[in-house]
Every structure is written in C-alpha cells, then in structure tokens.
Amino acid sequence: MPNQGQIGPREREILTAIIETYISSGEPVGSRTLSRHNKDGLSPATIRNVMADLVEAGFLEQPHTSAGRVPTAQAYRYYVDQISGKALLSPADQSLISETLQGTVDIQQFLERTSHVLSLVSSGVGVAIANAGPQNALEHVHFSRQGPNKVLAVVVTKSGVVHDRMMRLQRDLTQTDLDTASNYINANFRGWTVDKVKAEIGRRIEHERSEYDRLMQSLRELYESGALATSEPARNIFVDGVSNLVVNEEDHERLRGLLKTLEEKQRVAELLSAYLDTRQEAVRVVIGLEEAMPEMRNLVLIGAPARVGEEMRGSLAVIGPTRMDYQHTITAVSYIAQLFDKLLNENA
Amino acid sequence: MPNQGQIGPREREILTAIIETYISSGEPVGSRTLSRHNKDGLSPATIRNVMADLVEAGFLEQPHTSAGRVPTAQAYRYYVDQISGKALLSPADQSLISETLQGTVDIQQFLERTSHVLSLVSSGVGVAIANAGPQNALEHVHFSRQGPNKVLAVVVTKSGVVHDRMMRLQRDLTQTDLDTASNYINANFRGWTVDKVKAEIGRRIEHERSEYDRLMQSLRELYESGALATSEPARNIFVDGVSNLVVNEEDHERLRGLLKTLEEKQRVAELLSAYLDTRQEAVRVVIGLEEAMPEMRNLVLIGAPARVGEEMRGSLAVIGPTRMDYQHTITAVSYIAQLFDKLLNENA
C-alpha cells in the first residue's frame, strides 16, 4: 500500500469524480472531460498531475498509454468507505420493496421475493439465503404413512421453516407406530435444537436395546432413515436477476462460466458464507471477488446478515459489476436487512 | 406450403445433409463443401440445382446472395419428422441419467435433478414441471399453531406432494381447535380431490350458520385464510442450464431478454402448457417458438408429458437452439419421461 498518505482533500475529490464518472459512463475517463463535467473549474493539466499521483498511489490505472484512467479495486474500496452511510433510499424504491415483501406466507417465499426485489433495485444479481443451520429449535414433527414402507416426515422449527421429506423405510410402520413416535418426540423434545434432538434420540435407541419396545424400534427405523435431516440447503437459496449481468459482460466464455456458477446455488452460498460474518451488523462490501472465484472477476458483493425471529439467521446480498451504483445498492441492502426481522415476525 | 410434393428421395437426402452439416458447423452450407463431405459423389452443380428447388419449396434460405444455404423452420420440422424414433441413447448418458435420478427423496428434488440432467445431456435448458393441478387426491391435512394467530397448514396429496403454508388468521385458534378441524377434514374427505374438498367445505360452512358450532367457526377461519390453497406453482417449476444458451446467442439484448423470461418460471410453465398436451404420449418437438414468445426466436422446445403416480402429471422439456442435436435430445427426453413414473414409484 504505497503512499496512502498522499490522499488529501483535493485528491479525494478528484478520485471520487473519476469513479463516479466511470461508473456512469463505463469508459476510461480523461482529464479534459473530467475538468468539463466537474463544477470546480480545475484545468485539465492540474487534474493530470493529480491523476499521475493517484496512479502512483495505486488508485487508478490506464488500459494503455493514451487512454483515460480507470479506477482500481483499491479505488472502489476507498470510495465505498467514503460514502458509506450517507444515502437515502428513494421513496419509489422503498414502496416497491415493502409492497413486494408484504403479505408473504412463509420464509421461502419471503426469500424468493427478497432476491427478486434486490435484483430489481440494483444492477446485479439478488441473493437471499436462510442459513438453515441445525441450531433451530424444534417446534414439532409429524410423520404420515404414504404407502408400504413410505413415510412422509415433516419437521417444523420455531422460526417457521418447514422441512418435508419423503422417506423409504426398511420396515413397514403403521400410522399408529408413527403417531406414537411423533408424540414421543414432540412431548420430549419440543424446543430443543434439531441436532440435539437427533443426538439424544441416537443415544436413547442405542441405550435402550430391548428389541421388544415397539416405540424404540420405530424410532430407530425413523432415525436411520434420516427423518430428522433438515439439511436441504438448496431449497433455501434464492438467486434472481442473473440477466442483469449480461449487459456488462462482453466475453461470452466468461459470461457462460459466470452463469454456470450462479446456477449452482451451493457455490453462491459458499461465497456469502465466506465473506459475510453473521455476527456483524452492517452492510459489507467485498470488492475482490475473483480471489475466491476466478470467474467472478469485476464483480462485487454487497451483502448483509439478517436476523429472522430468534435463532434463525440469513444473509442477503447483491452480486453485481464493480461498475455499479454503490450508494443506492448499499442503502437498499441495508433497508431490506432491517425489514427482514420485522416483516417476518409480522407476517409469519 | 408450396411445392411440398417436390420432395423426392434425392432432395430429401440432400436436405438432410444440409441440415446436419449446418447443425454441426453453424455456418451456411454451400454446394461445394456439401459435395465434398457427402459420400455419394454428386457434383456441386447438381446440388446447386436441388438447392434452388429447396429454396423454392421453402426449406432453405440464403442470408445473402453469395452465401450458402440455411435451413428454415420448415426444414427442421421436416427433418425432425424424418428422424423421429430412430435413435438410441448412449450407455454413458443412460447411466448418467439413472444415477442422477436415483435416490431422490421427494418430487421437488426429483424435478430439480431432472431439469439438471436434461440440461447436461442437451445443449439447451432443462425444464421440469409438476402440474400441481387441484385434481390431486387429498391424503391428509395437518394444522399446527405456531404462535398467536399463526398457523402452519400442511396439505399432503396421494401423489406425495406436500404443500406447506404459513398463515395468519383473523382469530386465534387453539391447537385443539386445529386438531379438531384437521381430524374432521381427514375423516370426511380423504381421497377427494383438493378442489372438491375446498368447495364442499365452503358449502358446509355456508350452510351451517350456527355461530355456536366451534368446529365450523374454526373451519371457516381456516378456509378464509386459504388453508387449502395448493397453488404455489413456482415451487414446482425447475429450470436449469440457462448458461447453455449463452454460446449460441450473440446479440446481448436478446440474450438478456431471453434470460429474463426464463427466470420468470411462470412464463416457462405457460410455454410448456401451451404446447404440451398432457394426454399425448410421445415426445413433441415445437419449432416456431417465437410465435408464442418473440424473444424465443431460434429456439425449439422438445418436451414430453410425464405421468407420476396415478393422478399427478408433469411435463419435462428441453428448450434449446434450433441448431441442436435433435436425435440425441429427443431420445433423452423420451427416456427420462419413461423413467419418471417408475422411479418415483420406487423411491417415493
């Protein structure tokens, strides 16, 4: 990080102007155009001098000798730090967001709409994830016999997430067996976290070896078929607005790779969890995304964790081009993150 | 349709050769190259004559005067009719497909994997839909109180589809109220189709006006909150492999529009339901997709209905470029459609 100290007020102003011009135009910005569009009448020559310094300090680079300057990742980083927390969301966007999110019936739908509206108000891809971690408290389970050896397990957690799972058992259990089992689980373990329930049931069926206890046999059967697995992560990952990325990407091969990655929702989830700390409160802007995934060069992640209910946490983010309206997007993400908790408690 | 009769065996052979060459090369095919690559040593001049006839008959067109010929939609149509039912799926693909689909736990997952594998074996977008029409027979319902005025409704149909829905009621019902209601519904209506159940409950609560019947009040409350709505169609539509389309599309604006449409799964569903008759048995190839959706120019739909269980029907399809390996894709779609019923009955 050379010459960080050289950033005085004049340099900062010019750097900001360059970045904003570049964001809106998409083309390398030169000293002349900048001097024209900028209100304070600095001459091109002066600006050139400052630009040279900024190149030196690592904030700008030039595609080739006689072209304008383009902001580097470092410049975006600096810019984002400068503007953070300054903006207001337009009333239009506010109402678009709250109208879209109002009246959702469950978390999945809420996440889906969140990702959608994120992609609408930004120029990037909207992502919304519920970290369906096993830390969720059990509300109740329900088993229902669907046919010979076929059982449907429904696991509901306090936060309102539903996991349904059709299973094939080794042995055929009657509906009465199943009801006995679910009553047992609900009576004993309501409020426990799902993984603790799982562990405890495992312990009990291990301990209670008597082959003649019908309940224990049923439990064992259900346990071994994975009745309590809540991990179907792909169901709780929503990605929307991929088409937004088409505009800024000229290289077909790269675009294809990018879309492919975004289609593998699991990888998107990894990305978020790598960069978003669920304990942090504010919006986070990650600028060098290509370090984690090379196909994501020139993309930034603007994300925030979101608390839902008591225990359940989620993340939401926009993945968009470095050339994006940071101010607007950051504000939008922050706004939705704040709504998250409130709306879900209201509606669900 | 002018001059359809002009298609003799010679013309047909040449037309087929042109189409296949064009599919594999992607460039307008001229008489010279065709005469070289085609085993029967016809001279370019002869081929030119035939080509002229084929242009006349509407099977070919030339982008400009001195370029080769390109097949028209009519040509693809003809070609597909010729080759239908001729091919075998490669063992590699067969095992890829069955390995992917084996071990699925529920319909959603099955559909998801189907769309994925369809996109893998073709050069297009894989689509799988469960027509969660209200014609499904009710297996049982289950209501569970999640908090003040908050109720989770789970509706399970015979075919194993689960609809869960978090509702907000006007009045607060106790879990006992809810259990009474669900027992009532399960005892009286098991096996009915969901829409008939809905209609009948509507009739009964209308008829039984006594305000003092607690059960009826609960039912009314649940009914009015939409407890029996099974229509969250977007949950049962899976689209995968959009990135495949990037390769063949050079115009960014069109590509963007296309992706946008594909992201609106509802529209994809409309497309399938417009062109696929669930009563038909075989694979259907639709060639002029732009008639229904202008952004889908140069795309074809290769789809088939799929029966699942008894009543439940679904559709699966590939949406890909006109320039695709028809033989291969048709066979794959047909193969998976046949597997559909079998696998789901086995596993679920």
Added chain:
DNA sequence: ATTAGCACTCTTGCCCTCCAAGTGCTATCT
C-alpha cells in the same frame, strides 16, 4: 439428367491512413 465452365456477387480479412482523445513535460503565470 448431370456436369463443367464461367462471370458475377458478397463477405471477410488485411493494410493503410486519418483522427480524436489523452498523456507527459516544460515553460509560464499568479
């Protein structure tokens, strides 16, 4: 009926030139 020949058309790639935009440097101004 098929083919060979030929003149014609059209696209593509290439090279060349010109031009606009931008730069760095130096001399000058305040």
Added chain:
DNA sequence: AGATAGCACTTGGAGGGCAAGAGTGCTAAT
C-alpha cells in the same frame, strides 16, 4: 509553490481500398 497553458507524442478506433475465398446462376456440353 501551486496552477495553468502549450506542445509534441502515443494509441486505439473508424473508415476506405484491395485481394482472396466461397458461393451462386446460367449456359453449354456430355
């Protein structure tokens, strides 16, 4: 000393001309 004006230099992109390649239609010959 900082800001500006002037100037020579660089570079990518747009446009024009040119030759090559591929393809066509037509006519005449087999």
